[in-house]
Amino acid sequence: MSDDEVVRYLIIGGGLTAARAVEGIREHDREGAITLVSAEDHPPYERPPLSKDVLQGKAEADVAYPHPEGWYLEQGVTLRLGQPARSISVDARTVALADGTELPWDRLLLATGSVVRRLDVPGADLPGVHYLRTMDDSLALLDSLRGGGDVVVVGAGWIGLEVAAAAREHGCTVTIVEPTPAPLLAVMGERIGGWFADLHTAHGVEVRLGAGVTGFSGTGHVTGVITDTGGTIPARTVVVGVGIRPSTELAGTAGLAIDNGVLTDAALRTSVAGIWAAGDVANWESRLLGRHVRVEHWANANDGGLAAGRSMAGVDITYDPVPFFYSDQYEAGLEYAGYVPKDAGAELVVRGDPATNEFMAFWVAPEGDGARVLAGMHVNVWDTIDAVQALIRQGTVVSRERLSDPSVPLEELA
Numbered sequence: 481m482s483d484d485e486v487v488r489y490l491i492i493g494g495g496l497t498a499a500r501a502v503e504g505i506r507e508h509d510r511e512g513a514i515t516l517v518s519a520e521d522h523p524p525y526e527r528p529p530l531s532k533d534v535l536q537g538k539a540e541a542d543v544a545y546p547h548p549e550g551w552y553l554e555q556g557v558t559l560r561l562g563q564p565a566r567s568i569s570v571d572a573r574t575v576a577l578a579d580g581t582e583l584p585w586d587r588l589l590l591a592t593g594s595v596v597r598r599l600d601v602p603g604a605d606l607p608g609v610h611y612l613r614t615m616d617d618s619l620a621l622l623d624s625l626r627g628g629g630d631v632v633v634v635g636a637g638w639i640g641l642e643v644a645a646a647a648r649e650h651g652c653t654v655t656i657v658e659p660t661p662a663p664l665l666a667v668m669g670e671r672i673g674g675w676f677a678d679l680h681t682a683h684g685v686e687v688r689l690g691a692g693v694t695g696f697s698g699t700g701h702v703t704g705v706i707t708d709t710g711g712t713i714p715a716r717t718v719v720v721g722v723g724i725r726p727s728t729e730l731a732g733t734a735g736l737a738i739d740n741g742v743l744t745d746a747a748l749r750t751s752v753a754g755i756w757a758a759g760d761v762a763n764w765e766s767r768l769l770g771r772h773v774r775v776e777h778w779a780n781a782n783d784g785g786l787a788a789g790r791s792m793a794g795v796d797i798t799y800d801p802v803p804f805f806y807s808d809q810y811e812a813g814l815e816y817a818g819y820v821p822k823d824a825g826a827e828l829v830v831r832g833d834p835a836t837n838e839f840m841a842f843w844v845a846p847e848g849d850g851a852r853v854l855a856g857m858h859v860n861v862w863d864t865i866d867a868v869q870a871l872i873r874q875g876t877v878v879s880r881e882r883l884s885d886p887s888v889p890l891e892e893l894a
């Protein structure tokens with residue numbers, strides 16, 4: 481391809497990563513031909529409102545669009561909506577869509593995100609059993625929650641907890657069923673996970689821990705959730721939130737290196753020249769953390785999409801964020817920054833009193849007499865997350881006593 485030829489960009493994905501990638505490309509290449517292919521019928525949208533304001537009926541679904549459909553037209557982007565891409569040919573530099581169309585590309589972005597894990601138990605296909613990933617899922621669930629009645633949430637992860645909060649807003653009777661001893665156990669540990677259980681209990685949710693789901697009862701429509709601790713919990717609506725997995729099938733057709741997502745370097749380039757990956761599907765080389773990292777966070781879709789677009793347009797970038805996540809449940813707003821490897825042997829340091837619903841938590845690695853902050857979270861202690869990110873990025877060794885003392889400004893520790 482000579483320099484004066486127009487570059488053909490192809491973006492596969494209908495989430496925030498895809499939307500931001502268009503922006504990243506257009507910052508540096510006004511002429512390139514961009515085509516965006518999504519399996520969904522909607523223009524690209526972001527997902528956090530789908531378990532919060534939209535599900536609570538406080539906002540219309542269109543708050544989820546970073547750009548209206550017309551914006552893509554203005555940017556000279558061809559949208560191919562409702563069209564899953566089925567395979568990638570690296571040799572021919574084409575992508576085959578479900579309808580048989582072959583699209584050519586010079587630079588290709590995989591922004592295929594994640595898909596929900598499904599429960600494989602009797603009754604799992606009954607009407608009334610919901611999952612929450614897409615806008616259509618959210619609107620169907622909203623409809624059901626508006627009808628009130630008994631709601632059972634299977635899984636006390638982020639999605640399950642936010643759905644439980646939304647269901648309480650609609651006046652539903654809510655039970656959460658979770659097999660481990662605490663909500664969010666893998667990320668938060670037992671003590672902070674226990675705080676989430678208390679928060680929901682205080683809002684009238686029955687939190688059943690240590691209980692697994694073995695099936696759903698009902699004929700024609702779900703009527704209950706059967707657990708391994710005995711008994712059936714009545715349910716008019718069931719929401720299953722048992723995690724997601726990266727959507728790597730398409731990447732597999734191109735022979736890309738895959739290991740817990742599509743492997744990329746720090747510029748979000750995959751193992752095949754001309755193909756990038758970003759967002760939930762990418763397991764990128766984090767220079768900061770000294771390892772490959774894959775997260776399922778809004779900020780990574782936002783910033784990673786933009787970075788991938790710039791990288792595709794020829795800008796020399798290093799994508800190196802401190803991972804960042806947020807959630808809202810009832811009156812609790814929280815932000816979490818950092819990354820704790822499973823084998824880190826991290827210790828918990830709490831700052832403030834969780835019982836007040838205003839506190840911070842840090843996960844630290846012991847170092848000499850002090851500790852290095854791997855991750856930190858605040859609940860309703862706003863304007864602190866930048867300082868948390870600075871502590872993590874600088875790798876400063878801090879004293880646990882000062883870290884846990886709310887009267888010591890975090891900036892003084894950095």
Ligand SMILES: Cc1cc2nc3c(=O)[nH]c(=O)nc-3n(C[C@H](O)[C@H](O)[C@H](O)COP(=O)(O)OP(=O)(O)OC[C@H]3O[C@@H](n4cnc5c(N)ncnc54)[C@H](O)[C@@H]3O)c2cc1C
Nearest residue numbers: 493494495496497519527528565593594759760776777778
């Ligand atoms: C309900 C909900 C609430 C959330 N809340 C928060 C929150 O509060 N805070 C936070 O930090 N994160 C939150 N997240 C996570 C965050 O939304 C994700 O990390 C983000 O959506 C990832 O964006 P993405 O563009 O990489 O992938 P996705 O948003 O998953 O988008 C991938 C898109 O690619 C399309 N696609 C997949 N395969 C193909 C194919 N072969 N052909 C064409 N199209 C394809 C899919 O249909 C989809 O449209 C939430 C997620 C959900 C579902």
